Amino acid sequence: MTTKSVSRLLLLSSVGIGSYLAGSYVERRKTADTVCLRRDDYVNDRSGNLLGTLQSKPGLPIFGTVSAASPIPAEQKSPVVSNVSRIGQIMKYGFPGLDNVRSYDDYVLSYDRRTRVAHWVFEHLTADGVKASQGVDRAKSDFKPDESVHPFFRSLNTDYKGSGFDRGHLAAAGNHRSEQKHCDQTFFLTNMAPQVGVGFNRDKWNHLERYVRKLTKDYPNVYCCTGPLYLPRKEADGKLYVRYQVIGANNVAVPTHFYKVVVMETRDNRLEMEAYVLPNQKIDDETPLTMFQVPPETIERAAGLLFFDKIARSQLSKINGKKV
DNA sequence: TTTGCTGT
Numbered sequence: 001m002t003t004k005s006v007s008r009l010l011l012l013s014s015v016g017i018g019s020y021l022a023g024s025y026v027e028r029r030k031t032a033d034t035v036c037l038r039r040d041d042y043v044n045d046r047s048g049n050l051l052g053t054l055q056s057k058p059g060l061p062i063f064g065t066v067s068a069a070s071p072i073p074a075e076q077k078s079p080v081v082s083n084v085s086r087i088g089q090i091m092k093y094g095f096p097g098l099d100n101v102r103s104y105d106d107y108v109l110s111y112d113r114r115t116r117v118a119h120w121v122f123e124h125l126t127a128d129g130v131k132a133s134q135g136v137d138r139a140k141s142d143f144k145p146d147e148s149v150h151p152f153f154r155s156l157n158t159d160y161k162g163s164g165f166d167r168g169h170l171a172a173a174g175n176h177r178s179e180q181k182h183c184d185q186t187f188f189l190t191n192m193a194p195q196v197g198v199g200f201n202r203d204k205w206n207h208l209e210r211y212v213r214k215l216t217k218d219y220p221n222v223y224c225c226t227g228p229l230y231l232p233r234k235e236a237d238g239k240l241y242v243r244y245q246v247i248g249a250n251n252v253a254v255p256t257h258f259y260k261v262v263v264m265e266t267r268d269n270r271l272e273m274e275a276y277v278l279p280n281q282k283i284d285d286e287t288p289l290t291m292f293q294v295p296p297e298t299i300e301r302a303a304g305l306l307f308f309d310k311i312a313r314s315q316l317s318k319i320n321g322k323k324v
Numbered sequence: 325t326t327t328g329c330t331g332t
Contacts (some may be wrong), residue, residue, distance in 0.1 A: 138326085166328055174326060195328095202327040210326070 090124040093263060096225060096305035102148060102190065106182040107171040109190055113153035115253035117193045120227040120305060121170040127216040132177040141183050143167055146190040155189045159248025166202070168195030170226045170258075172209040193228050194247055194254040199282025205258065208276060208289055212262055219264035219272075228255030229277065229302050255280055259299045261307045271311060272318040275299055293320040 087103045095101070097119055100111040106129075110119040145156050160167050170191050176182035185191075195201040215222045230253070232240040245254040261275045275296040276289065296319065300306055316324055 138328095143328090161329095168327085172326085197328065202329095206325085206327050 090122055090223075092124070092310070093223060093308040094306070094310040096120045096122075096227075096303075096307050096309075102146075104182075104185040104188075105179075106176050106185065107191075109171070111149060111153075111190050113149070115228070115230075115255075116153060116155040116159075116250055117228050117253050117255060118170055118190060119303070120225050121191060123171050123175055123224045123226075125175055125213065125216050125222040125224060126220065129178055130175055130213050130216055133179065136177045136180050136183055138173045138177075138183055140180060141173065141187045143187050143189060143192070146188040149190060155192070155250055155252045156248065157189070159250045159252045160192075160194065161248075163194060163247040165194035165247060165254060166197040167192040168201040168205070170228075172213075174209060175213060175224075193258070194245075194252060194280075195258070196281050200278070200280060203285060204283040204287070204289075205278060208260060208278065208292075211289060212260065215262070215264055220267060221265040223263045223265075223308070225261045225307055227259055227303060227305075228253070229257040229259055229299070231256050231302060259303065261296055261299060263308050263311065266317075270317040271315050273308070273316050274320055275307075290321070295319070 083103070083105065086105070087108060090106075090108050095110075097110055099119055100113060102109045102111060106123070108122045110121075112119045143157055145154050147154075157167075167189070169186055170193060171186050173183055173186045176186050195205065212222065212224055230242050230244050232242050233256070235241050235243075242256075244256055246252060247254060257277050257279050259275070259277045262273065264272045264274075266272065273296060275294055275298075276292045277294050277299060278292050296307060313324075318324060
């Protein structure tokens with residue numbers, strides 16, 4: 001292990017993420033071998049081998065509407081079609097997982113009912129999209145419970161109140177300023193996670209969000225997936241445990257870490273990827289963001305998700321700034 | 325700049 005990667009592990013607050021780095025990862029991505037939109041009909045492993053089939057379920061909000069096989073009645077065509085095409089654009093490179101998927105006007109989310117925190121949120125960013133329109137203001141938006149979640153599994157403002165943690169956006173409000181409605185929809189509590197405020201949400205994590213927004217100046221299309229991690233840590237008996245605080249009457253989980261996996265399309269149609277893991281704690285302002293870069297596979301193993309799995313690894317010209 | 329809390 002290099003000195004650099006050792007120092008990175010220390011920055012990750014001496015957790016067990018090293019165990020995910022161990023072992024040789026030899027799988028390589030291939031482009032999905034199907035061209036149909038009904039991606040849920042087939043279950044492939046990472047080498048493209050068919051593992052089995054799944055039935056299309058009407059309860060899946062995305063696939064029920066995205067499917068080419070489901071014609072949309074003419075009278076409701078315009079709003080539905082524009083929403084469906086936007087979702088198709090946001091999710092262009094695949095779904096990281098399919099648990100409780102919800103689509104909003106400008107981002108898509110998968111909700112974890114057990115932790116009351118999302119598994120992942122997906123955004124598609126462009127220079128025009130992140131530019132603030134006249135009159136759009138986050139001060140006009142309110143944090144609100146997401147009524148589409150069953151009350152057993154819904155987080156409330158009272159869960160966060162007095163907890164000492166911020167209601168930290170996963171899909172950042174600053175990424176959705178083209179319409180007030182888009183900004184408002186980022187304030188659903190399904191899009192929040194308990195984050196350390198000073199030194200994290202309001203500082204280094206915010207810096208990462210601003211950095212990702214700034215990427216749209218150099219890249220015409222930026223795809224961003226964000227979510228929590230609950231990483232194992234070695235305790236006094238020498239064994240590894242996953243330990244995290246819960247807050248409020250609904251036991252909302254406080255993630256130990258947060259990740260971002262970003263794919264950028266270059267003007268000449270190449271693809272680059274960057275992946276970050278930051279501990280949910282006060283981080284020294286002087287620490288450069290590059291210190292938090294990790295191999296994307298590390299996050300996939302820790303989160304139980306596959307990011308951008310429609311992209312063949314051979315299509316990526318850079319990972320974390322390095323040519324591959 | 326953007327982040328979101330606390331107290332009135």
